Amino acid sequence: MELSPRQVEILRLLKANAGNVSSTELTEHFAVSVQTIRKDLNELNQQGLVNRVHGGIQLPTQSHNLSFSNRQVIHLQEKKQIAINLAEFLPEGASIFLGIGTTPQQLALQLLHHPGLTVVTNNLNAAVALCCNPNIQTYMVGGRIRATDQDVVGEDATNYFRKFQVNYGICGTGGISAQGDLLDFSPEESHLTQTILENCEQRILIADHHKYLRSAPLKSGHLKQIDRFFTNQLDAPLAELCHQLSIRVHTETPPAADLSQHVRQL
Missing domain, CATH: 1.10.10.10 (Winged helix-like DNA-binding domain superfamily/Winged helix DNA-binding domain)
Incomplete structure (x- = not known):
């Protein structure tokens, strides 16, 4: 809904x-x-x-994420716009990690006509979508399939990501704390996010603005590790934090007027 x-x-x-x-x-x-x-x-x-x-x-205190099917329809238009902006940004011939979540799935759908990429992913829906573009070479990790999340996790999956060094590591997040912590719901998710951030040249976070102040029990990283942040809009405190950390923010909706000079638009 x-x-x-x-x-x-x-x-x-x-x-x-x-x-x-x-x-x-x-x-x-x-x-x-x-x-x-x-x-x-x-x-x-x-x-x-x-x-x-x-x-x-x-605000809920959450120890478990919503099911993938529920998350697919929540904030769908925001996720689509984030995906459109990032798909336009990614250059031909680049290599990317594409992590778990519904916003990465939307990105895969927006890449159906991209002129060419190499993609490593554990996102089942993303992998299926990318198969429709013959110009994209897709590597799918092995491991345990989570039926409720429609992805592949576990040590085998994490080790497979470690075999690559890509241009852009693209990951979502379960939540973003007021202090800038990137939060996830399980150790497996957290390990995968950490591996993505450690094995790429540029680290890209994709998350709609509802993730700000959303709780989740595990810390996977911090905004200070992020080079670019693709979102639909920013609350003023988060915009200020991104400015302090020199994160390049790409958003369709400008943040509060007094902070707009700090946010770089596409």
Whole structure:
């Protein structure tokens, strides 16, 4: 289910209020009925994006990610635009790592007419999509298939990535903390992300803005390791952090006006 504009704004308000907001505050902010807000909150709760508590909602504390099928449709338009921008950036003949997640899957779909790449991936959906482009040479890792995530993980998969040194390492993330930590949901995911970041010339993070302040239990890296960040928009604190770390940010939507000079656009 794609989020409505009001639901997107509810999530923004939730983050802006340190992860807690009351139903009364939301009904007053949007000037709508309690029943309307309750329906929005129920839908957000069902998608795992908020926790319902007495009188309002909180940001969820998550130890497990949503299923791949659910993540495929959440924030789909944002993910597509991120993928379009990155596909246009990647030069012909480059080699890339393509990690797990639904945004990397969207990138693979946008590469169907790319003039040529070498891709190493553990993302099953990405590999299937890339097979449709005869100009792309795709290497698929071996290992354990996670049915709920539709990817391949484990030590065999991680070791296979280590055999390569590519131009661009492209990875998603489960969440980004206020301090800039890149978060994942399992040790296997974390090891793969670390391996991608360690075996490439340029490190690219792709994540929609909803990943900022989203919790996950494991640290896989930090924004200071990232060279380029492809996203749809930035919250002001994250934009400032990226500026401090000299990360080249590619986004279709400018961040807060006072920080826009710090963010380089495509």
